[in-house]
Structures are given as structure tokens and as C-alpha cells.
Amino acid sequence: MIAEEPPSPRPRGWYPRGFIGEQPYWTILGIDGGDAQSLLTRVRAHETPEAVPPPSGLRAELRPYQQRGFEWLRFMAQLELGACLADDMGLGKSVQTLAVIQDRWENTAPNERRPTLIVAPTSVLTNW
Numbered sequence: 119m120i121a122e123e124p125p126s127p128r129p130r131g132w133y134p135r136g137f138i139g140e141q142p143y144w145t146i147l148g149i150d151g152g153d154a155q156s157l158l159t160r161v162r163a164h165e166t167p168e169a170v171p172p173p174s175g176l177r178a179e180l181r182p183y184q185q186r187g188f189e190w191l192r193f194m195a196q197l198e199l200g201a202c203l204a205d206d207m208g209l210g211k212s213v214q215t216l217a218v219i220q221d222r223w224e225n226t227a228p229n230e231r232r233p234t235l236i237v238a239p240t241s242v243l244t245n246w
Contacts, residue, residue, distance in 0.1 A: 160197050167193035173220040178213050187214040192221055212242050 167189040172180050180188060187203060191214060194201035203211045219234050 157197065157199075170221075172217050173224050175224055176213075176217050176220045178216070180213065180217060181210065184210040184214050184217075187211075188217040188221075191215070191218045195222065212238075 167186075170189060170192065172178075172185065172188065187210070191201050191203070195218065203214060205211065215236075222234075223231060
């Protein structure tokens with residue numbers, strides 16, 4: 119729910135309901151117009167995540183809901199969007215994240231691979 123009066127100071131990207139003014143919507147959100155158009159084109163071209171097998175190097179078996187989470191995270195990465203997995207503890211967010219990292223590793227040329235920073239509580243270190 120959007121408040122009628124903005125908090126002070128106003129967080130980036132927050133605007134009262136209906137406020138667009140003279141600027142295009144994506145400018146208000148801090149996105150360049152060309153980037154916004156490119157994003158919209160990519161989203162429209164890929165309306166749903168593609169069904170893909172888990173990466174061959176993943177030494178785990180994904181449950182059906184984890185497979186869908188992996189596909190969704192992969193889809194968001196292809197669109198160059200951030201994503202967040204949020205569910206109850208013990209449902210496999212770590213293995214889904216590892217699957218995405220492994221998938222990226224397997225599908226990126228060796229000279230283009232980049233490190234991945236993981237920020238996680240110590241309680242899941244054994245999973246990693």
C-alpha cells in the first residue's frame with residue numbers, strides 16, 4: 119500500500135500514487151529511457167521462464183518447486199534483473215542459488231567468468 123504523504127526523506131523510486139508529472143515513468147524510477155525500452159522488449163519476448171534442466175555440474179537433485187525457482191532465477195538473470203527468494207527455512211533456497219551460479223559458470227566463456235559474492239548467515243555455510 120502506498121502512503122498518501124511521502125516519508126521524509128523520500129526513498130529512491132518511491133512516488134505517491136498517480137505521480138508521473140512531465141517525465142516518462144522510467145525516468146522517475148531512475149532508468150534511462152533506452153534501457154527501459156530494451157527491458158520491456160526483452161520481458162515481452164520471454165513471457166515465462168524457459169524449462170531447462172539443472173546444470174550438469176550440480177551435485178544435487180532439485181525438487182519440482184526448486185526446479186521452478188531455479189528457472190525463475192535464471193530468467194531474471196537473463197533479463198538482467200535482480201531477484202529474491204523468500205520462503206520458509208529448509209525449502210532449498212541455497213540449492214536453487216547454487217544451481218543458478220553453476221548454470222552461469224557452465225554457460226559463460228572461461229575468459230568472461232566473474233566471481234560471485236555470497237552473503238549468507240553462518241547457519242548455511244555447510245551448504246555452500
